[in-house]
Amino acid sequence: MKVLVIGTGAREHALCHALSHDPDVTALHCAPGNAGIAEVAALHPVDALDGTAVTALATKLGVDLVVVGPEAPLVAGVADAVREAGVPVFGPSGRAAQLEGSKAFAKDVMAAAGVPTARSYVCTTPEEVDTALDAFGPPYVVKDDGLAAGKGVVVTDDLEAAKAHAAACERVVIEEYLDGPEVSLFAVTDGETVVPLQPAQDFKRALNGDEGPNTGGMGAYSPLPWADPKLIDEVLQTVLQPTVDEMRRRGTPFSGLLYAGLAITSRGVRVIEFNARFGDPETQVVLARLKTPLAGVLMAAATGTLAHLEPLRWSDEAAVTVVIASHNYPGTPRTGDPITGLDEVAAQDAPHAYVLHAGTRRDGDAIVSSGGRVLSVTATGKDLTEARDRAYTAVARIRLDGSQHRTDIAAKAAGA
Ligand code: AMP
Ligand code: GLY
Numbered sequence: 001m002k003v004l005v006i007g008t009g010a011r012e013h014a015l016c017h018a019l020s021h022d023p024d025v026t027a028l029h030c031a032p033g034n035a036g037i038a039e040v041a042a043l044h045p046v047d048a049l050d051g052t053a054v055t056a057l058a059t060k061l062g063v064d065l066v067v068v069g070p071e072a073p074l075v076a077g078v079a080d081a082v083r084e085a086g087v088p089v090f091g092p093s094g095r096a097a098q099l100e101g102s103k104a105f106a107k108d109v110m111a112a113a114g115v116p117t118a119r120s121y122v123c124t125t126p127e128e129v130d131t132a133l134d135a136f137g138p139p140y141v142v143k144d145d146g147l148a149a150g151k152g153v154v155v156t157d158d159l160e161a162a163k164a165h166a167a168a169c170e171r172v173v174i175e176e177y178l179d180g181p182e183v184s185l186f187a188v189t190d191g192e193t194v195v196p197l198q199p200a201q202d203f204k205r206a207l208n209g210d211e212g213p214n215t216g217g218m219g220a221y222s223p224l225p226w227a228d229p230k231l232i233d234e235v236l237q238t239v240l241q242p243t244v245d246e247m248r249r250r251g252t253p254f255s256g257l258l259y260a261g262l263a264i265t266s267r268g269v270r271v272i273e274f275n276a277r278f279g280d281p282e283t284q285v286v287l288a289r290l291k292t293p294l295a296g297v298l299m300a301a302a303t304g305t306l307a308h309l310e311p312l313r314w315s316d317e318a319a320v321t322v323v324i325a326s327h328n329y330p331g332t333p334r335t336g337d338p339i340t341g342l343d344e345v346a347a348q349d350a351p352h353a354y355v356l357h358a359g360t361r362r363d364g365d366a367i368v369s370s371g372g373r374v375l376s377v378t379a380t381g382k383d384l385t386e387a388r389d390r391a392y393t394a395v396a397r398i399r400l401d402g403s404q405h406r407t408d409i410a411a412k413a414a415g416a
Contacts, residue, residue: 002062009358010357011069013376022293027061075147090301109243109247140161201410202281203409297312317387333359335370340400
C-alpha cells in the first residue's frame, strides 16, 4: 500500500513512524513534513490547506491512501477534495470536521445525541458574556468558538481576565468548570463502526504542576493506571457511538479519527471538547503501544470496512512522551536555533526511546527549530517509571538554546 500523510508535526512523524514499520506499506510519502519525517518518508512541498494541490500530489504519486493529520486542512475540506478524486482518505469532510472547527456546533451535536458535557452559553455581545460568567461563577471557562490550536481557551478565577479574553474573540462559548482528571480517548471510525483506541493523558499547561498558559500539549502517557478499566466501554456507549450516529443522521457522516477530550468529574464523565484528528502529543504514546499494523486500520476507516477489522492488539508496555518547546512558546516562539544531541539518542537510547520531530527543518548539515513545539521525545518501558526514565534520559542529551520542557510528565501516575 502506498500512503501519503499530510502535515508537519510530531503527530505526523508518529503516524509515519508507525506506517514505516508496517509490512503492508510499500511506499511512504509526507507533505510537507519536517526534518525528522524525511528519514522515514519521501517529502513533497505542498500547501496542506489547498485541496486541489493535495489531490494532484496524491494522484501523481499514485497513492492508495491519504491520511490528513492536522485540523486546519480538514476544516478547509482537503479530505473532501481527495475523496472526490476517488482516492481513499483518512479524515472527515470539512462539514464533519466542524465538530472541532466550531465549539458551538459540537455543543449542538452533543445536546442532540445526549452526550454528557459542560453546560454552556454561546455569546456574541459583552452583555451576554457578563450574564454567562455571572451564571457559572469562578473558575471561569471562556473558549474562542473557532480553531485556535488549543490556545483559544482561558480558564481563570480572574473575572477581568475572563472578560478580556471574551472581548478578544468574535464568538465565545462560556461554560461551567469541570473538575477531575482529563483523559484523551481516540476512536477510529468509518462513519458507522467505532473502534476506540487506548486512552492517554495530555499535559496542557506550559509549566510543571499544571501552571502557566494552555498549550497544544507538553507531554503525554499511556496507559492510565488510575483509570477505571470500564472507561473505554462507557465512553464508547455514551459519547463516541452516539456522536457518530448523530453525525450520520444529520447527513454529515464523520469518518476518520474522533478525539474525545474528557473530564472524569465527581458526577461522571463529561466531554470537554471533540477534535477531528489524532491528538498531539497523545498520538505519540498511543501509537507506540499499538501492535496491529496501522495502515490497514486507517484504510478500513477510509473505505467503510471497519466492521470487518480484527480487534486491535495492544502492547502491555507503557509509553511516555515529553515535548521540547522553543523559547517563549506558547507566545511567539523563537525559531532558527540549532538542535544537537539527536544522534546520541539514536545511538544510545533507540529503540526504546526515539525523537519525533515537530517544528524542525534542515539548514545545511544542521537541524534547526522552526516552530513552537520542536520535538516530542517518546519512550516505552515495562511500566510508566521505566518509560519516563528513558524519555528523560533522552531529553537530557538534546540541546536547543532557550528550550523548555516539563519535568513532571507522567510523574504522578508513575508514583514518582
Ligand atoms: P479545549 O481546547 O476545549 O480542549 O480546552 C483546553 C483545555 O482547557 C482543556 O484541556 C482543559 O484543561 C481546559 N478546559 C476546557 N474546558 C474546561 C472546563 N469546562 N472546565 C475545566 N477546564 C476546562
Ligand atoms: N493534545 C491536544 C490536542 O491535540 O488537541
